[in-house]
Amino acid sequence: MKRFERLERIRRLDPEKDAREIYRLSAAYEFPWDYTRALELALYRTYAVPSIGRLLAETAELTDRTQKRYDDTALLLDTVVEHGFDSDEGRTAIRRINQMHRSYDISNEDMRYVLCTFVVMPKRWIDAYGWRRLSRHETVASVVHYSTLGRHLGIEDTPKTYEEFEAFLDAYEEAHFGWDPGARRVSDATLNLMASWYPRPLAPLLRLATRALLDDSLLQAFRYEPPSAATRALVRRAVRARGRLVRLMPPRHAPHYARQNWEIKGYPNGYRIADLGTHPVPGVKGCPVRQERTSASAPAE
Numbered sequence: 001m002k003r004f005e006r007l008e009r010i011r012r013l014d015p016e017k018d019a020r021e022i023y024r025l026s027a028a029y030e031f032p033w034d035y036t037r038a039l040e041l042a043l044y045r046t047y048a049v050p051s052i053g054r055l056l057a058e059t060a061e062l063t064d065r066t067q068k069r070y071d072d073t074a075l076l077l078d079t080v081v082e083h084g085f086d087s088d089e090g091r092t093a094i095r096r097i098n099q100m101h102r103s104y105d106i107s108n109e110d111m112r113y114v115l116c117t118f119v120v121m122p123k124r125w126i127d128a129y130g131w132r133r134l135s136r137h138e139t140v141a142s143v144v145h146y147s148t149l150g151r152h153l154g155i156e157d158t159p160k161t162y163e164e165f166e167a168f169l170d171a172y173e174e175a176h177f178g179w180d181p182g183a184r185r186v187s188d189a190t191l192n193l194m195a196s197w198y199p200r201p202l203a204p205l206l207r208l209a210t211r212a213l214l215d216d217s218l219l220q221a222f223r224y225e226p227p228s229a230a231t232r233a234l235v236r237r238a239v240r241a242r243g244r245l246v247r248l249m250p251p252r253h254a255p256h257y258a259r260q261n262w263e264i265k266g267y268p269n270g271y272r273i274a275d276l277g278t279h280p281v282p283g284v285k286g287c288p289v290r291q292e293r294t295s296a297s298a299p300a301e
């Protein structure tokens with residue numbers, strides 16, 4: 001197979017009717033590393049909305065059990081990519097997400113914003129750092145995939161096009177990004193987790209490199225000292241160089257899913273989808289008494 005042959009296959013498919021296959025080809029074959037990094041960034045930036053970051057700090061899942069929360073998030077979301085919404089595995093994963101999130105009193109607007117990050121951040125990342133830009137077919141398929149996920153999670157009034165997803169995300173961040181000490185603790189724990197995947201002496205350098213990839217609005221919300229312009233340029237050039245190198249490599253012949261990522265550390269002996277995630281108890285450790293609502297309203301993490 002030639003480097004652009006799979007893209008030609010994608011372009012022969014219908015981006016709406018064949019959205020699942022296109023998204024799977026894009027995420028598991030064309031850009032598995034980029035989608036992992038982009039979705040990490042997507043979830044990370046939601047902490048800068050105080051109503052989200054504060055709740056995550058109160059539950060203590062992302063500060064006390066950071067690796068497990070990371071693993072469960074990646075595995076649950078990617079189960080749907082690998083097996084589809086209508087599969088037993090996909091339905092179990094969505095059921096688990098809903099069981100967790102319906103225990104919390106989170107607005108539909110926050111839920112909709114989190115969904116927008118899943119659509120927008122991968123395109124922005126891949127267009128900036130990937131071995132090629134995301135095609136229109138892949139962009140539309142991503143919108144269909146996450147709109148379907150939003151329906152399964154009970155999110156109301158989701159955008160209809162990529163442009164609407166992007167506009168909602170930008171407006172929501174401009175209106176809601178802000179400082180919260182709990183959100184900063186969650187951010188620190190996440191950066192420490194990412195640094196822990198590599199040899200300890202590299203941790204300060206890796207935290208600096210990660211901050212160099214963040215935009216000013218995130219740095220300001222978490223009150224991080226901005227890296228120097230030279231550091232930012234060096235780090236971003238390095239990530240772009242990685243994309244150019246991938247472009248020269250043979251295309252992937254087998255899919256790569258989140259469960260195969262070496263960053264997933266918590267399940268060396270395997271796992272059951274039904275056991276992933278948390279089991280909140282109302283009134284205990286940041287979990288309020290459950291409120292009856294007509295829709296799910298918590299970020300899919």
